[in-house]
Amino acid sequence: MAERIVKEAQVPFEYANQRFDQIATELFSDFSRSRIQSWIKDGVLLVNGVAAKPKEKLFGGEMITLDVELEEQSDHDAQDIPLDIVYEDEHILVINKAAGVVVHPAAGHQDGTLLNAILHHAPETASVPRAGIVHRLDKETTGLMVVAKTLLAQTDLVAQLQERSMGREYEAVTIGVMTGGGMVDEPIGRHPHNRQKMAVEPIHGKDAVTHYRLIKRYHHHTHIRLKLETGRTHQIRVHMAFIQYPLVGDPQYAGRLKMPKGCSEELQDALRSFKRQALHAKRLELTHPATGEWMEWEVGLPQDMQHLLSVLENDLRDVADADFI
Structure with missing residues (x-):
């Protein structure tokens, strides 16, 4: 309607x-x-x-x-694809996106996307630009996204993103052991030689700011929490790789898989089988576009990241036991 x-x-x-x-x-x-x-x-x-x-x-x-x-803005098909809905009312929809789901149709992904699923679940979004999608997560990134179900909500949420008042927090596992948290304030733009990638581009890039803090250090990795001020494409992945702590499993920015010295076979298996970037949009905060109420949501880590952290815990304990002996 x-x-x-x-x-x-x-x-x-x-x-x-x-x-x-x-x-x-x-x-x-x-x-x-x-x-x-x-x-x-x-x-x-x-x-x-x-x-x-x-x-x-x-x-x-x-x-x-x-x-x-309002006329329909989308010429894409509505498809009955399951959604993990965290919150919904007549104005907004908050979704916990799974790994492997493309957000918006593009070359090579014309259907089976989150947008197709949203059009089926909430047909009214057909009259909202991009079916109400105001921000994106990469295909292999999991976690929280907000979708506008009305034009009023879409305009307001876009303004919150532009004003940097919407809070978005992520958890990730990096390669390498960090000594502490910090901030990366480096502009991001299209990679000069590979159009499929982004890169820190001091001259032509757009401003990008990522804050990160430690949750736990492991023998060869670090579990971190991140907060975005901006929302550039691949921002966390590019910034972490730029400071030499790329995300575990990142196919574009982490380079060839290298096994840490002395790590257990269990950890080797876990790292080989982790085929996506270890990144999860865990927390979302925003002002409700209709009521003005401040709202917050948080979802737990997906099973694959939980398993990875469990294996890292075992590896850390094994190393500690060996040192004690």
């Missing part, structure tokens, strides 16, 4: 002699400037019931009205 938006507002007299599109953007601040301008041009955003040009000056006291039924 398509989403219908009906709104009206009277122009304050202090806005006199300002442009129609500027006033409408102020009064209907739930929506982006570009969308407001599009509605004006389409003749669904009116002044005193009459279409007006975006640059037309208003006097104050006019009534601005909006009555629009």
